[in-house]
Amino acid sequence: DAGVTQSPTHLIKTRGQQVTLRCSPISGHKSVSWYQQVLGQGPQFIFQYYEKEERGRGNFPDRFSARQFPNYSSELNVNALLLGDSALYLCASSLGGVSTDTQYFGPGTRLTVL
Amino acid sequence: RKEVEQDPGPFNVPEGATVAFNCTYSNSASQSFFWYRQDCRKEPKLLMSVYSSGNEDGRFTAQLNRASQYISLLIRDSKLSDSATYLCVVLDTGRRALTFGSGTRLQVQP
Numbered sequence: 419d420a421g422v423t424q425s426p427t428h429l430i431k432t433r434g435q436q437v438t439l440r441c442s443p444i445s446g447h448k449s450v451s452w453y454q455q456v457l458g459q460g461p462q463f464i465f466q467y468y469e470k471e472e473r474g475r476g477n478f479p480d481r482f483s484a485r486q487f488p489n490y491s492s493e494l495n496v497n498a499l500l501l502g503d504s505a506l507y508l509c510a511s512s513l514g515g516v517s518t519d520t521q522y523f524g525p526g527t528r529l530t531v532l
Numbered sequence: 533r534k535e536v537e538q539d540p541g542p543f544n545v546p547e548g549a550t551v552a553f554n555c556t557y558s559n560s561a562s563q564s565f566f567w568y569r570q571d572c573r574k575e576p577k578l579l580m581s582v583y584s585s586g587n588e589d590g591r592f593t594a595q596l597n598r599a600s601q602y603i604s605l606l607i608r609d610s611k612l613s614d615s616a617t618y619l620c621v622v623l624d625t626g627r628r629a630l631t632f633g634s635g636t637r638l639q640v641q642p
Contacts, residue, residue, distance in 0.1 A: 451629065460536075460619050460632030461576065474628040508575055510630075518564055518623065521630060523575035 420445070422511050422524030430530045431499050439494045439527045443511030449473075450492040451521060452484055453508040461508055467492055468514070496529075504531045533558055538620050538633035546641055549610045553636045555603040555620030564623035565596055567605050569616045570635065576619055579605075610640045 423442045431437050443450050449468040453461035463476040467486035486492045490511075496503055506526045512519035538555045545551050557565075565582040580587065582594040582603055593606040603620055620633040 453630075453632075458634070460621075460634050461630070463624075463627065463629035463631070466628045468628075474626075476627065476629060518625075520578060523577070525575050 422509055422522055424507075424509050424524040424527050426527060427525070428528045428530075430532060432532050433499055433501060435499050435531075436495065436497045437499060437529060439496075439507050439509075439529075440491065441494070441509030441511075441524060442491045443509075444522060447511040447513050447522075448490050449512045449514060449519065450486055450490065451510045451512070452492070452494045453510065453523075454478075455506040455508060455526070456502075456504070464494070499531045501531050504529060534633075535559060535624075535631045536620055536622050536633040538636050540634055540636060542637040542639050544639045544641060545610055547610055547612060549640075550606065550608050551610055551638060552607075553605045553618055553620070553638075555605075555633055557601050557603065557620075557622045557631075559622065559624070560598075560601060561625075562601075562622045563625060565603050566621040566623070566630070567592075567594060567603075568619040568621055568632070570619055571616050576632075579618070607638075610638075612640050612642060614638060615640045 451466040452464040455461040465484045466474040470486045481497045508526045509524045510521035567579040568576040569579045570576045586595045591608045595604045617635040
């Protein structure tokens with residue numbers, strides 16, 4: 419079975435631009451979470467979605483938004499990019515809406531903002 | 533204070549050595565704890581959950597001390613393939629989010 423997939427693998431943008439990152443969860447998983455990992459740090463929680471509804475939100479500005487589609491895939495949008503948004507963006511899927519469900523991570527999208 | 537704190541290392545150990553990593557967490561209401569492993573430029577992967585009674589998986593032993601809000605990971609008989617960053621993780625039930633430490637880097641040398 420395929421694991422969590424993310425696209426694109428790498429992305430280079432300039433300050434002020436907008437970016438959309440995509441994630442497909444493991445088949446049968448209904449929950450998707452997004453994390454940002456800057457170099458030298460652990461991943462930081464951005465959002466969790468379950469059944470197309472936002473269930474949790476981390477301490478990120480409103481420039482960050484996300485949504486989940488009927489097929490449980492998800493998009494993360496970041497507007498007005500800043501240099502500090504350069505990071506590895508990780509998507510994790512889990513089976514359902516129970517917070518203790520194991521989260522499985524995708525390979526990530528590496529975003530560079532110039 | 534960070535929610536989850538770890539010694540960043542690096543820990544440089546010879547093959548066959550025993551190495552221990554420690555982690556402290558700030559939220560006394562936390563209920564679920566994990567160790568994840570992350571290889572260079574790869575995604576984190578669940579190594580093991582950490583239970584109150586302590587648990588073992590092969591060469592890996594995890595311990596939890598709720599009173600001290602302290603989690604540990606012991607690796608016995610280190611292999612070259614154990615070289616990675618080990619992330620201490622606490623589940624924030626309210627936000628349905630995993631809270632990660634910054635990671636401890638392990639380099640096992642021949």
